[in-house]
Amino acid sequence: MMSQINAAEVPGPEWRGLCRLGGAAAWVAAIVFRRNLAEEYLLFRGLGIIRSGPTAFPDNPAAWFDLLHTHRLIGLTFLNLFDAINYALVGLIFLGLYAALRRVNRSWMTLAMALTFVAIATYFASNQAFAMLSLSDQYSAAPTDAERAALLAAAQALLAMHNAGANYGNSLYVSFLFINLAGLIIATVMLRSSAFGKPAAGMGILANAFGLGYYVTMILAPALSFIPLSAAAPFLLIWYLLIGRKLFLLSSRT
Numbered sequence: 001m002m003s004q005i006n007a008a009e010v011p012g013p014e015w016r017g018l019c020r021l022g023g024a025a026a027w028v029a030a031i032v033f034r035r036n037l038a039e040e041y042l043l044f045r046g047l048g049i050i051r052s053g054p055t056a057f058p059d060n061p062a063a064w065f066d067l068l069h070t071h072r073l074i075g076l077t078f079l080n081l082f083d084a085i086n087y088a089l090v091g092l093i094f095l096g097l098y099a100a101l102r103r104v105n106r107s108w109m110t111l112a113m114a115l116t117f118v119a120i121a122t123y124f125a126s127n128q129a130f131a132m133l134s135l136s137d138q139y140s141a142a143p144t145d146a147e148r149a150a151l152l153a154a155a156q157a158l159l160a161m162h163n164a165g166a167n168y169g170n171s172l173y174v175s176f177l178f179i180n181l182a183g184l185i186i187a188t189v190m191l192r193s194s195a196f197g198k199p200a201a202g203m204g205i206l207a208n209a210f211g212l213g214y215y216v217t218m219i220l221a222p223a224l225s226f227i228p229l230s231a232a233a234p235f236l237l238i239w240y241l242l243i244g245r246k247l248f249l250l251s252s253r254t
Contacts, residue, residue, distance in 0.1 A: 022095055022243070029086055115181055187201050
């Protein structure tokens, strides 16, 4: 319980603002901008909860253009645009957690933050959502077959970088790997924290372990790679909610 936390874990005045910012980012990330929104959509679509829209990722540039033309929001979700917002929020969440957990294990928390910064920088440099959207709009307005063919070739080159059929390209593989490793490290440090406790730590370990399980399924059964990402979603949601609550409570302690 918060009343039984180690006094050494209570952040000083210079860290409390960062804790509050991280707590707010955690709640926004939980409610609006979670990772793997594309997988959540496909899960709900497959279950019939969502009754319109595509049931799978497009498999060629023309299909991507058609999706971005008819269901722009879903197309941008499939291209991980909203994951980019989540990555920025996760950076703030992990900064707040660094402020709260640095005294529990400074070396591991520093490593987690280094992985986080590399993951965020890599992700923003690699995301092709706006480029694909621009090509789609140009394709719709192109007057000749030659121009449309050139735009399709440009889109194919972007998709080769993004590897949208698998939902991640080479750089995005790295960023997703690093952000899950950072989350797993932070959740493990939470196990030793009286401020966060085992329930929050357990949710974080499960969420990030399932996230890392994506790479196992990509090797052994690529067609099932959406399963660990979908399984990670509820644990990630609960983890963010618990993080937000704990960081706000910590920031109010003296």
